[in-house]
Amino acid sequence: MKLSEIAKIIGTEFTGEDKEILSLNTLKDATEHELSFVANPKYVKDIPTSKAAAILVTEATKEYVPNNSVALVVEDTYWQMAVLSKYFAPPLEESDAPEALIGEGSSVASTATVARGAKIGKNTTVMAGVYIGSNVEIGDNTILYPNVVIYRDCKVGSDCIIHAGTVIGSDGFGFASNRLGEHKKIYHIGNAVVEDDVEIGANTTIDRAVFGTTRIEKGARLDNLIQVAHNCVFGKGSVAAAQSGFAGSTIIGQNNVFGAQSGTAGHLTIAPFNTFAARSGVTKSVKESGKTFAGFPFMEHKAWLKIQGKLARLIK
């Protein structure tokens, strides 16, 4: 899409070259064919070094746009990014893609759907009612139990087991809101990747990234009814029990253990090798390793036990 068309959609004008824009991306990751935006003041510092072809900015931030980039000045950059995301979202299925490839020894149930452009490895089992979207790649020796849904462009590795009803790659919970309380959907043009040797329980949901990838790393174990939000990384060999939830963009290091009904806030970084008791609510990043945490807001498990003891004595 030409910059001039984009400017028209969002009701602004610009000076500079009328470049062809291929996609949207963050300031850091945008290439010279992508459009970016600044919605959060803390990312203003990333404007001058961005390679983006053009950047959605406000009157206040337009001065930081570098020479290689075109400034698109609007009032609400996040809202306009949401408006544009719809134009860069691919269709639900790729009707022009080549027919799906099914590897040797793999079986696909007659009630399963494998969209065009998908590739399935060897000795993989796709059971009844499974949906595999366009361009999805599935490795070897993987089992997709009945009614698993994998949205387009996502990947599942080899030696994985995905239990019934689990959804991989649904759009994350993202939208811009205006002063009238209306919400504008942000189409999620990233994907979700499940690496090799991962087991995921039943009816769990793993959202695709806004841009980039939501990632479940090698050897991880997720139980039933778990929520993994957009842009999370769930570290190598990490483990989460049922009904736990991980808010957006949280990066979980390797071999963490999360008890049932626990959760993390968004945009955190969790160092490797920690344990979070059932119902933990992780509100801050964790820099240490080898610790056991509990409670909400979370604290070291010992401290939590101490508080519970104090509370019990309070009423005696």
Added chain:
Amino acid sequence: MKLSEIAKIIGTEFTGEDKEILSLNTLKDATEHELSFVANPKYVKDIPTSKAAAILVTEATKEYVPNNSVALVVEDTYWQMAVLSKYFAPPLEESDAPEALIGEGSSVASTATVARGAKIGKNTTVMAGVYIGSNVEIGDNTILYPNVVIYRDCKVGSDCIIHAGTVIGSDGFGFASNRLGEHKKIYHIGNAVVEDDVEIGANTTIDRAVFGTTRIEKGARLDNLIQVAHNCVFGKGSVAAAQSGFAGSTIIGQNNVFGAQSGTAGHLTIAPFNTFAARSGVTKSVKESGKTFAGFPFMEHKAWLKIQGKLARLIK
């Protein structure tokens, strides 16, 4: 069904006209062709003004039944209402209804099921494995991702996006219990309505109403794995993050925001424009607007922070 047949089923007798009863309903909403009941003492006051054709009452409450209505005296009104609900529940599908209507430009995957009597608008996409029950109405430009299930008689508006595995219109969690600890199912003869411009995440569940409608109002946003119980109203433009839950008959005003893993008790009324932090447990109705709440039982966010501070100091 004739009143005389009903009386026979529940083992009672009555004096008065042997009316034809078409359905069950609450005292307030029952018409002159419907049967009602009083199970909760606080609704006894609604008996004298009810238009119901007949009312299930006990020996103690029969005196309040007005002249236009027949008193059906039983020992356990709630149990007998449950018994009768089965007789007024429609069949799972309407085999006699006309063939489903699919609007111009809409597509229905070959593995999807659209039951007789359903109507789908224009340019709507029904993906693989979706089930659309009898008499369901879907608007224009709506996307139903794979394996979404919409029970009979429910409605989904235009410009909606319903992600994979979400269930709309399942029976609410309702039953009468006796002293032996047995439970008698209350068949839910209401429906669920999702208004225009609503996005619902993956594997979320929205129960149909006992009588009347469970409603997700225009512009609302629900994330993954959320529970909306029977007879809730989720207000215009309101937003709920993953794994939150809303108990029965709670009325949520417009533009409320619920964090992940939060929840509300049943039969509450929540004023518009409030924010509830992650894990909030809303135990009472909220009359004010513009506030931020947290904790369980919930309180103003500031108070919650203060308590957490006190607790932290307690163990130092």
Added chain:
Amino acid sequence: MKLSEIAKIIGTEFTGEDKEILSLNTLKDATEHELSFVANPKYVKDIPTSKAAAILVTEATKEYVPNNSVALVVEDTYWQMAVLSKYFAPPLEESDAPEALIGEGSSVASTATVARGAKIGKNTTVMAGVYIGSNVEIGDNTILYPNVVIYRDCKVGSDCIIHAGTVIGSDGFGFASNRLGEHKKIYHIGNAVVEDDVEIGANTTIDRAVFGTTRIEKGARLDNLIQVAHNCVFGKGSVAAAQSGFAGSTIIGQNNVFGAQSGTAGHLTIAPFNTFAARSGVTKSVKESGKTFAGFPFMEHKAWLKIQGKLARLIK
């Protein structure tokens, strides 16, 4: 499988008869054709009386193995049990089993799958997209709403209602872990049984047992989005509201009531006739009956109210 083959797989040697092993089981339940193991020191006492054909033990525990049993000495018994579980897990479907039997008056939607060896009773309704695995038995007058999944070897009784998207019999969350943080899946060779007159809500998950049976007893009621882990027993007439979760091997007596978003830890025993308020976190076994509990860690409801009162006063 011969003991000699097993010894080869796990890299050990043994003295004694080269028996034929048919399955894996616990020390207590293993028959003379089954292999057992000791992973937890508290079960060492069960070794001498086990009828198992052979037992995975360490150098330290091999001395307790009785004469009727062969000692298979390994370094990590739990890991090797996990390794072997794969060999005793049945195939995903029984291609050699007889065609499924469908009772008189039952209907199976054209998009549903009923695997070979399954048996469905009379007047049962199997709606669109349902998957019924090999050897599954379903009773009479039961309704399976769209996209329900029942894994192989599980049972659902008569007069049951299972709402859309619910998964019964998925593998429990079980694996052995080594010092490198790698996990070895424990294939679950038990099953899940739902007895008569049970209603289960939408998108709930009930895991199969490692060995033996996960059981939902007669007359129980489970709401939406509930997790029942492997080897639980959910007692007769017991009731759980939405988003509650029950960790592995917990035995819940009859007519317990669990509020929404509540949960129990694993390996507990809960006496009959108790009530657990919403969000209760049950951390210990309950020996009394007729009580009402709340909080996390849970306590009597009165105590919880008292603590909340104290906390509220703390900040005034």
